[in-house]
Amino acid sequence: MIPIKPTKLTTFLILMLCIGTNAAVHQNEQGHYLSVSVQSMIDETVPYDTLWINGGYFFENNILITKPITIIGRQNPILDAGGQGQVLIIRSDDVTIEGLTLKGSATSNMTENAGIKIENARRVKIIANTLCDNFFGVYLANSVKCVVRDNIIRGGYERESNSGNGIHLWQCDSIEITNNVISEHRDAIYLEFVINSHVFGNHCEDNIRYGLHFMFSNNDQYRNNVFNNNGAGVAVMYSSRVEMTDNIFENNLGPSSFGILLKDITDSRITGNQLLKNTIGIRLEGTSRIEIARNNIEDNGWAVLITANCTDNDFENNTFRYNSFDVSTNGKLVLNTFDQNYWDKYEGYDLDRNGMGDVPFHPVSIFATVVSEVPEAIMLYRSFTQYLMDRAEKAIPSVTPENLVDHEPLMKPSVL
Amino acid sequence: MQVTIKIARYTLLDLLYNRVTLFYTLFLMGVSLVVFNLDDNVSKGILSLVNIILLIVPLVSIVFATIHMYNSAEFIELLLARPIQRTRILFGHFVGISTALSTAFLIGIGLPVLLYAPSATGITLIAAGWMLTLSFVSIAMLASVSTRDKARGIGIAILLWFLFTMIYDGFVLWILFAFNDYPLEKPVLVLTALNPVDLARIVLLLRIDISAFMGYTGALYKDYFGTAKGMIITTSVLLCWIIIPMLLAVRRFKSRDI
Amino acid sequence: MIRIRDLKKSFGKLQVLRGISLEMHAGQVVALIGPNASGKTTLLKCILGMVVPDSGVIEFGGKPVNKEVSYRKHIGYMPQIGRYPENMRVRQVVNMMTDLYPNGADMDTELAEAFYLQEMDQKFMRTLSGGSRQKVSAVLAFLFDVPVLILDEPTAGLDPVSAEVLRQKILREREKGKLIIISSHVLSELEGIATDILYIADGQVKTYQPIAELLKETGTNHTREAIIEIMNRHAGNH
Numbered sequence: 032m033i034p035i036k037p038t039k040l041t042t043f044l045i046l047m048l049c050i051g052t053n054a055a056v057h058q059n060e061q062g063h064y065l066s067v068s069v070q071s072m073i074d075e076t077v078p079y080d081t082l083w084i085n086g087g088y089f090f091e092n093n094i095l096i097t098k099p100i101t102i103i104g105r106q107n108p109i110l111d112a113g114g115q116g117q118v119l120i121i122r123s124d125d126v127t128i129e130g131l132t133l134k135g136s137a138t139s140n141m142t143e144n145a146g147i148k149i150e151n152a153r154r155v156k157i158i159a160n161t162l163c164d165n166f167f168g169v170y171l172a173n174s175v176k177c178v179v180r181d182n183i184i185r186g187g188y189e190r191e192s193n194s195g196n197g198i199h200l201w202q203c204d205s206i207e208i209t210n211n212v213i214s215e216h217r218d219a220i221y222l223e224f225v226i227n228s229h230v231f232g233n234h235c236e237d238n239i240r241y242g243l244h245f246m247f248s249n250n251d252q253y254r255n256n257v258f259n260n261n262g263a264g265v266a267v268m269y270s271s272r273v274e275m276t277d278n279i280f281e282n283n284l285g286p287s288s289f290g291i292l293l294k295d296i297t298d299s300r301i302t303g304n305q306l307l308k309n310t311i312g313i314r315l316e317g318t319s320r321i322e323i324a325r326n327n328i329e330d331n332g333w334a335v336l337i338t339a340n341c342t343d344n345d346f347e348n349n350t351f352r353y354n355s356f357d358v359s360t361n362g363k364l365v366l367n368t369f370d371q372n373y374w375d376k377y378e379g380y381d382l383d384r385n386g387m388g389d390v391p392f393h394p395v396s397i398f399a400t401v402v403s404e405v406p407e408a409i410m411l412y413r414s415f416t417q418y419l420m421d422r423a424e425k426a427i428p429s430v431t432p433e434n435l436v437d438h439e440p441l442m443k444p445s446v447l
Numbered sequence: 448m449q450v451t452i453k454i455a456r457y458t459l460l461d462l463l464y465n466r467v468t469l470f471y472t473l474f475l476m477g478v479s480l481v482v483f484n485l486d487d488n489v490s491k492g493i494l495s496l497v498n499i500i501l502l503i504v505p506l507v508s509i510v511f512a513t514i515h516m517y518n519s520a521e522f523i524e525l526l527l528a529r530p531i532q533r534t535r536i537l538f539g540h541f542v543g544i545s546t547a548l549s550t551a552f553l554i555g556i557g558l559p560v561l562l563y564a565p566s567a568t569g570i571t572l573i574a575a576g577w578m579l580t581l582s583f584v585s586i587a588m589l590a591s592v593s594t595r596d597k598a599r600g601i602g603i604a605i606l607l608w609f610l611f612t613m614i615y616d617g618f619v620l621w622i623l624f625a626f627n628d629y630p631l632e633k634p635v636l637v638l639t640a641l642n643p644v645d646l647a648r649i650v651l652l653l654r655i656d657i658s659a660f661m662g663y664t665g666a667l668y669k670d671y672f673g674t675a676k677g678m679i680i681t682t683s684v685l686l687c688w689i690i691i692p693m694l695l696a697v698r699r700f701k702s703r704d705i
Numbered sequence: 706m707i708r709i710r711d712l713k714k715s716f717g718k719l720q721v722l723r724g725i726s727l728e729m730h731a732g733q734v735v736a737l738i739g740p741n742a743s744g745k746t747t748l749l750k751c752i753l754g755m756v757v758p759d760s761g762v763i764e765f766g767g768k769p770v771n772k773e774v775s776y777r778k779h780i781g782y783m784p785q786i787g788r789y790p791e792n793m794r795v796r797q798v799v800n801m802m803t804d805l806y807p808n809g810a811d812m813d814t815e816l817a818e819a820f821y822l823q824e825m826d827q828k829f830m831r832t833l834s835g836g837s838r839q840k841v842s843a844v845l846a847f848l849f850d851v852p853v854l855i856l857d858e859p860t861a862g863l864d865p866v867s868a869e870v871l872r873q874k875i876l877r878e879r880e881k882g883k884l885i886i887i888s889s890h891v892l893s894e895l896e897g898i899a900t901d902i903l904y905i906a907d908g909q910v911k912t913y914q915p916i917a918e919l920l921k922e923t924g925t926n927h928t929r930e931a932i933i934e935i936m937n938r939h940a941g942n943h
Contacts, residue, residue, distance in 0.1 A: 458790075461791070461792050463792075519790070521787065521789070522788065522789060524755065527754065527755045
């Protein structure tokens with residue numbers, strides 16, 4: 032439980048009697064009637080107060096916090112904007128919101144209404160709240176050093192056609208987003224112009240578009256997240272120096288769906304991730320200097336799709352298993368390296384017993400090339416015709432890029 | 448009907464003593480066991496079995512059934528001199544040969560699959576292989592009544608196997624490239640349904656390569672074959688591949704001189 | 706019993722039967738003879754429904770046989786070469802043929818006993834010699850007490866003792882007033898059995914008459930000589 036620790040000045044202990052309407056009556060311990068709204072409770076606090084709310088259902092919107100206070104909810108107090116405006120707006124540094132349920136911010140094409148909106152603030156902490164049926168969940172704009180941790184954020188299916196993002200960051204610095212569970216939003220987590228931030232241990236499932244979406248965001252890390260069954264896993268666009276480590280990307284299925292999409296990004300690392308059962312595992316478009324190492328890429332339709340305008344990307348020590356197609360590309364020009372990966376389709380031998388095959392492996396099959404040109408040809412997959420084509424191409428390469436090759440294919444998977 | 452079953456029983460009895468049936472069973476079982484034991488991953492084993500089911504099972508079914516029909520020529524002659532309708536004689540043989548080959552298949556592949564991979568994919572694999580066995584026996588019946596000459600009959604059988612497993616796909620590929628500028632999803636769908644091997648293969652792919660089939664046009668096949676309605680259609684088409692060649696064979700056999 | 710009218714059959718361009726009309730009755734033993742490829746087996750197969758004629762009518766007991774198969778239960782048939790499921794035992798084959806007979810006519814095990822069939826009861830068909838197979842064929846043909854017997858080269862491959870056993874059996878069946886049709890090249894075996902000669906050549910009936918009449922006509926004492934006489938006569942016409 033949350034320890035009850037009085038702050039410097041006053042502590043309000045609010046006890047709920049009636050539940051369910053905005054005509055609720057609120058009593059204190061001594062039985063004195065106090066405020067009837069969260070806003071008025073907040074108004075009665077002074078900076079650095081802690082406001083405890085024990086249960087209750089508050090039909091209120093646009094609750095404004097402009098001073099550094101802590102609000103702690105117990106026995107699940109519910110703040111419901113009822114589809115009007117936003118629920119909570121924070122325009123102060125050092126605000127902590129913990130243990131509340133916030134719901135019902137308005138869907139709008141004009142304003143980005145959120146369950147919790149944080150504007151121009153520092154050191155705001157959003158901890159262990161439940162946000163449901165909001166247009167946007169937690170929205171941080173122009174803020175620094177904030178924490179969004181342990182929240183459950185669910186969009187709701189009725190908003191599917193017109194849904195906002197679960198956690199939305201715009202122009203932020205040094206934000207920690209950890210251990211949240213986010214579902215049924217457009218993007219689970221969206222970062223635009225965000226730097227030096229961490230996205231750790233989140234669980235993004237059943238979101239309409241992406242599990243995680245970077246735009247113009249540099250020097251960020253995401254680690255230990257699970258991206259399952261979203262429209263697509265993670266899209267990293269127009270960014271630099273992004274670290275992607277130990278995440279799980281699975282079941283991101285659908286036409287042109289993917290585990291990771293990298294578009295015009297540079298100098299980043301993708302290491303130790305599990306890419307399982309995605310239509311496309313990793314899709315690279317116009318990327319440079321990406322290190323892709325020690326990932327387990329398994330059961331995908333296309334393990335790696337890489338466009339010809341990608342340069343200096345390095346695939347190493349990855350495990351490619353049970354993928355329908357390992358690598359597919361759209362040209363003959365290859366300026367990337369693929370050495371020392373494990374490919375389950377490799378049939379070579381290792382006479383010198385150094386753990387690496389003595390014959391190079393060409394991960395692009397002619398059939399993959401054919402399918403990228405004539406998608407309907409997928410119906411011939413695993414047919415004898417395909418087998419013949421791939422054999423013939425292996426003997427006399429003519430269509431597939433000759434220098435997309437693993438010179439030292441591993442005999443055993445380095446990642447399990 | 449009773450006579451049909453009797454004939455089927457005698458055909459089966461004959462085939463059970465036949466070493467080829469036994470070898471076939473042992474071969475399938477050996478392959479299954481090797482495949483499942485060699486690789487720790489079951490799905491890779493399933494993949495290897497797909498090739499067996501799409502190539503070997505049709506080949507053995509059609510050639511074995513055709514040869515057996517020619518070997519039974521005198522036995523059929525014997526039956527024809529009796530008051531037994533030709534339809535029943537042919538159906539009896541079909542049921543007998545099918546039962547023998549189905550038993551071989553279900554023991555050789557079905558049993559190991561159920562033991563090592565008792566999944567929906569495994570069940571689909573067994574069902575598809577079994578349907579292919581039946582349809583290629585049916586096609587064999589048609590091949591064997593279409594000519595008297597044993598060598599020619601077996602030649603036709605092997606040719607039909609080539610057609611369904613290889614030539615046809617080459618033809619489809621040619622169409623795909625030749626008419627690349629036109630929307631081809633629907634025609635390809637129809638082309639698939641026309642070949643039992645392709646149909647069985649797609650049904651299996653939708654289990655094994657579902658990730659790939661969620662992308663691009665694959666989704667179309669998934670929507671078409673992957674749904675409950677699709678399963679019913681697929682099964683019906685495969686059933687047609689069992690029934691229609693057999694009915695044509697009966698029609699041919701009825702007016703045929705022995 | 707059997708009436709054939711204007712029966713025609715060709716295999717491709719080859720006309721095998723060119724309009725055959727004849728009648729056969731109970732009590733007759735018809736010796737069907739003719740040069741090789743004269744259409745003898747085709748005629749028998751037409752009667753048995755194995756070959757579908759191009760035109761013409763075959764009646765069995767007054768009914769046309771083209772669609773109905775049940776008339777065949779009145780016919781015992783011994784093929785020229787009897788091949789059986791290789792992996793079945795003799796006993797199984799006999800049982801099977803009994804089993805496949807839709808209505809239980811009276812069983813006749815006389816020939817089976819005379820051939821000591823039970824001695825090879827448990828042998829597989831594939832191990833049997835040609836003669837032994839022929840015995841099985843004979844036993845199957847005579848297995849039921851039916852009014853019509855069609856025997857295609859019955860003694861080919863049989864040893865003299867067995868041939869004689871079969872011959873005696875045929876004679877006994879003749880006594881019962883059955884219609885027996887025997888196709889044969891071994892003219893001596895027809896001696897004393899056949900009542901009528903049916904000589905077919907070029908798909909046509911050249912001669913069809915009782916032996917007694919024929920012997921008188923040709924002035925010989927033996928069926929064999931009479932047959933050769935006929936054959937020469939027609940060969941001369943070519």
